[in-house]
Amino acid sequence: MENSVSQPAPAVGGDERVRQLGWFKLLMNKPWFAAAAGSVLVFAVFAITAGSSGMFNLDGIMNWSQVAAYLGIISIGACLLMIAGEFDLSIGSMIGFSGMMVAIPPLYFGWPVWLSVIFAFVVSMAIGWLNGYLVIKTRLPSFIVTLAFLFILRGLTLALAVMFTNQTIVSGVGDIAIKDPLVSSLFHGVIGTGFFEWMAEKGWIATQDGGKPLVAGIPKVIAWWALLGVIASLILAKTRAGNWIFAVGGDANAAKNVGVPVKKVKIALFVFTAFCACLFATLQVCDIGSAAADRGMQKEFEATIAAVIGGTLLTGGYGSVVGSCFGALIFGVVQIGLGYTDVNSDWFRVFVGVMLLVAVIFNNYIRRRATESR
């Protein structure tokens, strides 16, 4: 034992072919690392350019976190599906469609809101199942099948909204939703009010004139994002289902030959993606108080971009939920942060495009490094 101090590293008794990797190399091997580093960079840039503008006050933080959380929820679904080697381009349209399913029945058919929420989840997940089933059965690329559903669902949203309500924005459901104990406790408002009031009493956070905290609590969408993120990343990294998701996306044929139920895994992930879209829609309807036929427009791309920025490979088989959450965070910070600076917010899309390009090139490099024989 005494000798070990004076001896150089290879004597530790391991395999001489195991190269001790530095901490940086080890981090580089994590799919989420680039996105995490990107987030730090983005925070640093805004801390310098907009640090005094209130962006990092509690209400500012809630503001961009909320944007990140909405996107984060659907990017978790998109990320898992992408790791399994498939796409879902119908996420955005599903958000619009689900929102209508939540909003129309209580207002026009007199349903209780909890029933319409359950109805929306059941129908959207059934459509997700159909998406997956068609992809599996026809063996067509999911890109094209879900592109069809992008149009079908968006068209249905408009057509059915006009048919039942004669308008494309259905408002007034928010007031009913607040009165529904189940729906309002799950999807409306904030959590942690007691904690925030306590912090306000202590004088740690900003208060209104009456002594109430300026920020009442954490919006439930952020709590949902965190919950879903933790569960999904544990499933991916720690469970049999997670191993199957990687296997199916890495090489579906190989996975099938060793007994992985490829079809079930893929279909389940299409259903999960639809679930995420419906969760997004329900939270949004409860928050804004209305549903509109154009909700969720382009969200399928944003979710995919967040996943790619988070290190998920477009070709499947590699990626992480944590990474896609960082991807969503970058999105939220930049989108809202630009408003705090004097940069014109038209530049947001330019930034997103550049980020996407950099991320794809970087991911491709990582993949080559991981799969080439040494």
Place this chain on the structure above:
Amino acid sequence: MSASQYILELDNVSKIFGSVIALNGVTLRLREGEVHCLLGDNGAGKSTLIKTLAGVHKPTKGEYRVDGKPVLFDSPSQALDKGIATVYQDLALVPLMSVARNFFMGREPIVKRFGIFPVLDHQHMEVTARQKLGEMGIRIRDAEQPIGTMSGGEKQCLAIARAIHFGARVLILDEPTAALGVKQSFNVLKLIHKARERGISVIFITHNVHHAYPIGDSFTLLNRGQSMGTFTKDTITKDEVLDMMAGGAEMQKMMAELDGVHI
């Protein structure tokens, strides 16, 4: 077991796809613990024969017996349950996944975390993968390294070690040396030898006599969907095998056309 000295038998098996007769009355008998080489040129029906053994195809005619009992497999997993494992050319490995995850893919060991949550037993996976590969003579650097970084021979070894670990009694190897270099091919032959030492019966499919002859105990030759017979090693020479494989007379004619070329 008592009913038959053969662990696996195909008795006069034919397989017909529409108008194509892929196999025509093939008989193949695999003794316990032998390396049985299945030789044939391209299009001889080797693939169809493997897939029939592996449970992908059902024979159109004839009988397939395991341990002397007739079987009719509906899927490869049923054959696997009987201990008949097939290692295909693509090896069924996922390049981006780690050695340990590949080793247990589809059959992951589970522990209960906090008594309720079923999670992967990562430690068991790593230790077992490392140990089983070690038994096959391959020391892996890191069980967490992606498979893509391993050489072709190492991958072949992993696929074979995996099949043996999960209870294979019969190992069907589909052209395991086809894509490998000289040295790596030799390593695979060594692996086959090790498997036989452990009492595992092997069906070794190849079109390379130089790989088959040194390791094989018996040889079945396929030509155009028909078996040209099974020979034990002491009844046939390497040149005779080569001759029969290429279809003797046919080969003579081809050689005559290629003046001055000798095999």
